[in-house]
Amino acid sequence: MRRRRSLSRLAIAAAASLTGVRGWCLPPSPPHSSVLVPCLFSSAREDSLSTSTVHLRGVAVEMPRGASTLRTALLKAGISPHNGRSKLINCRGLGTCGTCAVEVLSGSVAPRERTARELLRLQSVPPHSFREENAQRLRLACQCAADSEELVLIKYSGFWGQDLSTESTEPADDFQTYFGSLEYPFEDGEKEGPENE
Template structure:
């Protein structure tokens, strides 16, 4: 059973579970600020659930690839949409700053 690590907490889930659903079921959110209420509810169209994921997850869906090409996202930032990402093993998830979680460099010391 995979474990999802997020904001100092751990959640077990079934193999193939949607990351957004795992976080929400655990009382956490893949959204920042107002995007908590202003989002597409898992349809992959708004991009507000973008997170950095380390560990085995599904390949990007077509919808995810298209949305992450649209600003403010950078397709090379390595972010994933939690609503389109399936957990395939133990993962660590990080949410960055910004309405869409797009400020990847803001949380890094490099």
């Protein structure tokens, strides 16, 4: 398995040098194949050192621009896009539960338009579908990535973050990942932890 991974990384590096693409990732919407594609999340791919400062729950964190979904980048930074028990009970980035719904107050995310998965979840499935404004204002953090220098997000109250009349009051330090790197199984890249050192 380890040899296979290093061979695929070598192939990716060779393809990157031939094409000039600096970022490679899995497609944003599962199911994923084992094929890596140029990372098209960000319009700033030519600058591999480009970062975004993301504000959520009164905390600002820096993350690589377009490198992973907002959900994954926030979890790795110690901030959850989920409320209450949805930190444990969620789809782990599949885009099916809607518990990572946030509003983009300022800045931009990629893709700019909602994905088919976001539209299906926010417009067709309760509780988000009860109000049309939910589908228009919310994005699923597991289906988009930061695409601007500054990004301000609002997490609303309710299990699914669906109550647009009240901002969530959960503190940023009320955070726990129950399953380690399995919290974001559909993201490409090295798993963090002592086993990879």
